[in-house]
Amino acid sequence: MDKTEKKNILVHTCCAPCCTYVFQYLTDNNFNPHGFFYNPNIHPVDEYQTRLEELISFAEIKKYPLILKEDPVDTWFEQVRGLENCQEGGKRCEICYNIRLEETAKYASKSDFDIFTTVLTVSPHKNTEMINNLGTKLTEKYNIEFLEADFKKNNGFKKSIELSRKYNMYRQSYCGCIYSIH
Numbered sequence: 001m002d003k004t005e006k007k008n009i010l011v012h013t014c015c016a017p018c019c020t021y022v023f024q025y026l027t028d029n030n031f032n033p034h035g036f037f038y039n040p041n042i043h044p045v046d047e048y049q050t051r052l053e054e055l056i057s058f059a060e061i062k063k064y065p066l067i068l069k070e071d072p073v074d075t076w077f078e079q080v081r082g083l084e085n086c087q088e089g090g091k092r093c094e095i096c097y098n099i100r101l102e103e104t105a106k107y108a109s110k111s112d113f114d115i116f117t118t119v120l121t122v123s124p125h126k127n128t129e130m131i132n133n134l135g136t137k138l139t140e141k142y143n144i145e146f147l148e149a150d151f152k153k154n155n156g157f158k159k160s161i162e163l164s165r166k167y168n169m170y171r172q173s174y175c176g177c178i179y180s181i182h
């Protein structure tokens, strides 16, 4: 690839506020980001729809390509069965991160992206080390590079909040699953 050419990166995206700063950062750092919304962990359905619609509006405004992938929510519940009472950032979240990262890696690989990543590390509530380890483990299986990142660094989280306010975005008050609501 020509060094001046931007790398096509498939970015797992959970919501519009987390994308604001991350997509800007990637664009400024020689990437061409495409969003990949795959989040069977977001409940209830109204909340899922609200987050998705907000993301679609943002992608339209900023002209970011956005890919949607939906699966029956039952599969997600089956995979985290028995872990309902885990602390946030623990085993249930590890499985949840992996479900979403694996689908992103799979799609990126079969669709000829150069690399994949996730916006999740922009949040101070997420386990960055765990996310980066999971992403790195998928590189061999799907023969695709993973961009290890900690997007909250350099005030990334603060900047994402400022940008969300600028765009008057809906910002959720919990991570996603019904176990994280309280």
Ligand code: SF4
Pocket (backbone or CB within 6 Å): 041, 042, 088, 089, 092, 093, 094, 096, 097, 175, 176, 177, 178, 179, 180
């Ligand atoms: S708290 Fe968030 S990351 Fe953890 S299982 Fe629930 S939705 Fe997934």
